[in-house]
Amino acid sequence: MTSNTDPAKPPLLFVMNAASGHNDATATRAAIEEILAREQRTYRIHVIEDPRHIGETARKAVEEAKARGEVVVAVGGDGTINAVANAVLGSGCTLGVLPQGTFNYFGRAHHISEDIEEALHALLNAQPQPVQAGLLNGRIFLVNASVGLYPQLLEDREAFKQQYGRSRLVALWSGLRTLLHHHRQLRITLEEGGQARNLRTPTLVIGNNPLQMEQVGIPLAEDIKGGQLAAIAVKPVGVLGMLWLVIRGAVGKLGDAENVINFSFTRLVVKPSSLYRSRRVKAAIDGETIWIDAPLKFRVSPVPLLLLKPVLQPAAQGETEENAQ
Incomplete structure (x- = not known):
């Protein structure tokens, strides 16, 4: 973990599902550590070892992030992102995602790359934007x-x-x-x-x-x-x-x-x-x-998620949408 005091660069808490997706969790963690150390960003990594307790683990992580003023970053597939987003919604925390699943519909819809390094660099320069959430019995x-x-x-x-x-x-x-x-x-x-x-x-x-x-x-x-x-x-x-x-x-x-x-x-x-x-x-x-x-x-949901979305130029956005399809 590195440290900085720049208010424009809030600390990051990565919540990573070790059993999610097609990428090796060790390699994913190494990429996160290398890039954030190079960028001198304050961060922590919380690894979910047992997917059966992912909801409870995500809630505890978000409580910690709220107390520390951290951005919560979900690392995994749509199921992992859902569990973290469920804890983030209404908490006042901002959500970031690093898609690592099979289909990654949520990340792709918001132009977030499935390549870990590309997604990380975009995350560090992303801007928070409100995103619609659906609710089923809450x-x-x-x-x-x-x-x-x-x-x-x-x-x-x-x-x-x-x-x-x-x-x-x-x-x-x-x-x-x-x-x-x-x-x-x-x-x-x-x-x-x-x-x-x-x-x-x-x-x-x-x-x-x-x-x-x-x-x-x-x-x-x-x-x-x-x-x-x-x-x-x-x-x-x-x-x-x-x-x-x-x-x-x-x-x-x-x-x-x-x-x-x-x-x-x-x-x-x-x-x-x-x-x-x-x-x-x-x-x-x-x-x-x-x-x-x-x-x-x-x-x-009457309350939207606040999601860190990549900043795209108009031409790049058109290309990204075409590639996603």
Whole structure:
């Protein structure tokens, strides 16, 4: 750790998930230490050794950072960033991120490089900007939250990663196997703006990431940028129909499919059918599965995250957006 007293260069607390992403944690830590020592920045590194306690560890780290006037920097994939952001939201601390996961939708949407050295240099010159956060029963989500098929896809993908390693090819292979074996349909009621409608669907996804919407072809990216969330549901289809929708999503044409429902909102209540014995629902938040009490209340957080975002020139910003797509 180095030290400085420049108020324009606040101290940094790195919260790093040793088990996250495809990069070696030792190499990542070495890169952080080398660059910050060279730049004479005050910093600390907190390594999360046990991912099972990531939420509790993140909360304690943010409490320390608030007392010390530190910027909290999450180092890991979307799940790690979510855990740290959940602790940062409303704390008064500023958040920085060094994306190290498989898909890194949050970092890519905000033009933060996946290259550790490039991301670090950008972080040291970044400016804090407010960023929208979604909430599911009070829990933050930055990329998406979902129920039904999507959480099962994530659980199966994690099992495949443990066996075959972390890569986008492994994630795709796992997803195809899940689609072939998952046949359950959700029966839910959607309540928005005083109106209710019943829906039968294999999955409901609530998105808060414009880049992800653009990539699968859902025309709600601008709505998210304008302060709303995006809802995507699939009408009941067979296995072949679901596989066809996956292919359409892969080529950015999901929004044109007649079996896909999508709309934007700021508040949405989702109630499971009374046929369900349990009032607890399996959900996924930014790539991590959880059990949560129904009804499910989705909304835009009234308090934004304060995120350190790279300072981009207009020409460079256009190039970055093109590369992200």
